[in-house]
Amino acid sequence: xxxxxxxxxxxxxxxxxxxxxxxxxxxxxxxxxxxxxxxxxxxxxxxxxxxxxxxxxxxxxxxxxxxxxxxxxxxxxxxxxxxxxxxxxxxxxxxxxxxxxxxxxxxxxxxxxxxxxxxxxx
Numbered sequence: 484x485x486x487x488x489x490x491x492x493x494x495x496x497x498x499x500x501x502x503x504x505x506x507x508x509x510x511x512x513x514x515x516x517x518x519x520x521x522x523x524x525x526x527x528x529x530x531x532x533x534x535x536x537x538x539x540x541x542x543x544x545x546x547x548x549x550x551x552x553x554x555x556x557x558x559x560x561x562x563x564x565x566x567x568x569x570x571x572x573x574x575x576x577x578x579x580x581x582x583x584x585x586x587x588x589x590x591x592x593x594x595x596x597x598x599x600x601x602x603x604x605x
Contacts, residue, residue, distance in 0.1 A: 487585060498565050533559040544572060 526538050526545075539545045539560060545552060545568065551558050552568040561566075 491581065522528050526565075532559055532563060535559055 514568070517591055521541060523534070526534050526541055528538055535558075536546070536549055545560070545565070548568065549560070550566050554564055554567075
């Protein structure tokens with residue numbers, strides 16, 4: 484139970500830092516962002532503050548879910564819509580990683596022999 488709580492708080496803190504970094508300096512995150520996500524500024528080629536379908540095509544996940552991410556249906560993705568979608572994706576990935584780690588930990592606990600305490604009396 485303690486491991487689950489600790490992992491939850493670590494993941495929550497990591498997500499908070501990741502979202503904060505996205506707001507603060509999208510262009511400083513780097514070109515090496517994971518899972519084919521170059522970042523909003525890199526995608527926004529015409530610097531209008533929105534992503535068209537053509538601009539979003541550089542991010543495979545984003546282009547597949549374009550209609551879902553475009554909450555107001557205006558045919559373009561705002562920075563806020565983009566950040567919501569990417570944060571949701573990151574949170575899901577983090578949740579899955581935590582669940583995998585917990586499952587691995589449970590599996591390791593099953594493989595350990597049960598400790599037997601000495602109950603001899605004098």
